[in-house]
Structure formats: structure tokens, C-alpha cells
Amino acid sequence: MSRIQNPSDGISQEALAGLMAEAVQQALMRHGVMLDAEALASASRIAGHVAAALPFLPPAQRLAIGSFKGEWTDLASDFFRLMANRAASDGSAISDRALERSAPRLETGKPAVQPIAERAAELQSMLIEDWAGEVAGSTYLEEKLRIPRSTLHRWQRRGEVVALRKGGRKHVFPLVQFIDGRPVPGISDVLSAIANPRLAWFWLSRPSPELNGRIPIEMLRDDMVEDVVRAARALS
Template identity: 90%
Template sequence: MTRFQNPSGGISQEALAGLMTEAVHQALMQHGVMLDAEALASASKIAGHVAAALPFLPQAQRLAISSFKGEWTDLASDFFRAMTNKAASDGPATSGRALERSPPKSETERPAAQPIAERAAELQSMLIEDWAGEVAGSTYLEEKLRIPRSTLHRWQRRSEVVALRKGGRKHVFPLAQFVDGRPVPGISDVLSAIANPRLAWFWLTRPSPELDGRIPIEMLRKDMVEDVIRAARTLS
């Protein structure tokens, strides 16, 4: 039996790290953490390998970690600073390894396009109820918010409202975008910048680093339109 084999569960440290990495990756995606694809993968791998290492430590070390009463956030920051310093001190060797992994220049001219495309594809495969919040069809909106179907369809044609396809041709509408029976100002500008409705709504409902962690749709509901539009155009 090696130190990489868990004597009770039989799973190897590497296998456990892989499972943990995937779990962290899914959690970051579901909570809308805005990272590019490479940073998201790195964050997931680091968290996965750190968590998977703990069960394989000697008991004395596990007890020492369990009794730690310090500030975990500061400890994590120190860890990343140490990693950065090590990478900088390695100098040309690190740079050479990075260049070997880098794609040709022609493939890197649009750094943001691939992560956004990947996110749109992932949202397309997810159930709307799992990420979009409360949504409703045209019948509910007509009965509860007194929005005529003709008006709703006109807003949809003009991209003044976020409409999410559900099933074949049916669309549902996130309720958080409506105030006093009308879509909040700025929706059309966001959809102009982020053409995919699922991706646009996903961004609108998550804390945005471009807005200091504020949630765009909440800002639109408070008439803070210009900041949101500027941030959306930055993403596009």
C-alpha cells in the first residue's frame, strides 16, 4: 500500500483529486464565477488537489490542520503569493514551459471568444429552472402582471425583454426583469452587447467583477443603467 492509496476507501489520491476538481469546477460555473477558461481550470485543480491531499496526510498533520484557528482567506492568499513568487524566480524555465503550452498567435487573437462560447453552450444544455430564477410564460404574465401577449411579443421582437427558449418553440420570461409591468431599462442594450439570451441573463443575475461584485439586474432595477451597459459592452 502506497501513501497515495486510502486504506479505508481504496481510492487513490489522484483519483480523488480528479473528482474534487470536477466538483469545484461545477460549483464555480453554477455560481457564475466569471473566470476565463484557463483560470477556471486552474482554480478547480488547485482546490481539488488540496482537498484530496488531506485524507492522505499522517494523522498528526491532519489533527494540526483541524485545530488551525487562523484566517483561511489570508492563508489562501499567502499560498498564491508563494506560487507567484516561485514562478517568477524560475524565470526563463517557467517562461519556456508556458510558451510550449501556448497556441499559435493566430489562435489567440480573440482571447475572450472561446470562454463565452463555452459558457453559452453549457447554459443551453442546462435546465432553465436550475440557473435562471423564477420564469413564467405569456399566460402568467398576462394574468398576473397584466401584460398583453401582443405587447410581450412586440418587446421580444425588439429585444427589449429577455426570452428564454424552453422546449421546442416555447419561450419563458425571467420575472426579475419586470418592474411595474414593464421590462427594466437597459435590457435591449445588454442583449445588443450579449446576443445569446441565456448568456445575457446568466450575466445579469450573477455578481459581476466589472461592477465591483454587484448584480447587474439589481442595478437595472434601480435605474443604474449606464454602468451596466458599459460592463456588458466590455464583455462583448
């Protein structure tokens, strides 16, 4: 059982899990969910531990989870089937480290850690319009912001602007990254730290726990470059 302390308020993961479990149990009882006492307690404990684990994850893993838009109900059902199958196969109870032990392992026997690049691959399959905000292609930028295509492509090659692939070879560019026809300072440093453009923009365009909930791209627009770059490097 983890007793890691949350640096923000000092509560341990174990204590937080207990509070969450009590809240879940009360909610299930209040809504008349038909479970026997043992199943009710188990469901509450599991929900409590899952919810309490998230605040203690490293920033990169929290970011990856936040980008996930999968079917949570199906994942939860798969989790319980895994538990039931394991218990039925060896007759033993599932320990607190069941998920860790059932994770894919490398040939060395060590658990295989899902790299943040895999989460970037999931972003790759999502529609840009669903998460990236207002974007535009080179034609729009040339006509409206007076950015020549040659200049835009040069920035792209040098990693000075976030370019998101859309379709085959076409790229679109988030508009909020431009001020007065130029990328805001700090974009190139962020892209150096977070090489995948989609993942970099996902982080830039959302409130960041590492920056006290502020949105990195807004901070870059306010010339707070050092703080954002430091957080991006820590994240990577």
C-alpha cells in the same frame, strides 16, 4: 512566467502563484497525502499557477469559466495525462506555456481562442431552473402581470426583454426583469451588447466584478442603467 500586475492590489500573478503553491503544499502535507518530495512540489506549483491565473483573465473569460459545471476531477486528470504523454514522447519537461501550445490552432498557425459563444452553447444545454432564477411563460405573465401576449412578443422581437428558449419553440421570461408590468430600462442595451439571451441573463443575474460585485439586474431595477450598460459593452 507571467508578471502581470493585478490592478486591484498590485500583486503579480507569479507572486500570487507562489503563495497559492505554499498553501496547497501545506494542505497536502497536513492531510497526509502520500507523495514523494518532487511530486509534492510539482502538484503544489501546478495548483498555485492554475488558481493564480483566474484573477488575471479578462472579464469575459472569467464569466465563461464561472458558468462551467463540468467534471473538474476528470479535467484535472486529463491535464496530467497530457503532461505525462508529452514528457514521455519527447523526453522534455513541460514548459509554462504547454497549455497554450497544445491548444487547437487555426490553419494560420495561430492559437484558436475559444469564443464566449461556446460557453453560451453550454448554458443552452443546462436546465433553466438550475441557473436562471424564477421564470414564467406568457400565460402567467398575462394573468398575473397583465402583460398581453402581443405586447410580450413585440418586446421579444425588438430585443427589449430577455426571453429564454425552453424546449422547442417555447420561451420563458425571468420575472425579476419586470417592474410594474414592463421590462426594466437598460435590458435592450444589454441585449445589444451581449446578443445571446442566456449569456446575457447569466451575466445580469450574478455579482459582476466589473460592477464591484453588484448584481446588474438589481442595479437596473435601481435605475443605474448607464453603469450596467457600460459594463456590458466592455464585457462584450
